[in-house]
Amino acid sequence: MNTEDVKIVEVNAENWYECCKLEVSTEQKEYIESNAISIAQSKFEHTLKPYAIYAGEKVVGFLMYNSVQEELDGYWIYRIMVDKEYQGKGIGKAATKLMISEMAKLPNARKIIVGYHPDNTEARNLYSSLGFIDKGNRFGKEMAVIKNVNES
Template identity: 80%
Template sequence: MMNENVKIVELNAENWYECCTLEISMEQQKYIEPNAISIAQSKFEPSLKPYAIYFEEKVVGFLMYNSVQEELDGYWIYRIMVDKDFQGKGIGKAATKLMISKMATLPNFKHIVVGYHPENVGAHKLYASLGFIDEGHRFGKEMAVVKHITV
């Protein structure tokens, strides 16, 4: 999988519905909200920035981050999902790197935080491979891992 085939595009009138039709595996459904819920949330919380993930010009995923700092003095990744038919190709990792590049333009950018269920092995592998560290932070049923940004 070549990273240049992956891009992220701000959610818009042309791609929002495709994001709503993407599917994850039955096993993953207990770990992530449907994209439609995330898209609705972004309309009521304007600091949330939703994006469609494209692979070879096709919408294959969805991601969203917060553009204001929250807990742990970090910017939080709210959602990353890749359609079940496109998983295992490195698309999620490439899209996350692109998202981190966009987040790097935010003021006082020093930490990125993401929360996920401890049993979500796929999420754990993805974030660990990108340098996120489990420092023991827990929020309800989720663990939060942190990536410290050094300039």
């Protein structure tokens, strides 16, 4: 898989259903809401921005972030997932980099934050490889890691 073919496209009438059909591995299901719930949530919380992740012309993943600052004075990543058939190919990392680029354009963007369960090693490895730092912030069962936007 050539990660240069990865792109993110706002969820729309043409791709929402494909996003809803995507699945994570059985081990990951306890860590993430379904894409259908996330898309529904975005229709009621209008600051949430849902995107389909494409590899070439195929929808292979989903992500969503908030376009207003929240806790810890940062913009939060709400969801990112890659279908179980496409994991381990660098798609999630490539899509997360694209998402960070979009989020960095938001007003006064200084920090991007993501929360995940401490046992979710795939999430920990992904975010740590992209420069997110654990500064000890915890929200319920999740840990929150932070990336300063001005860092590459």
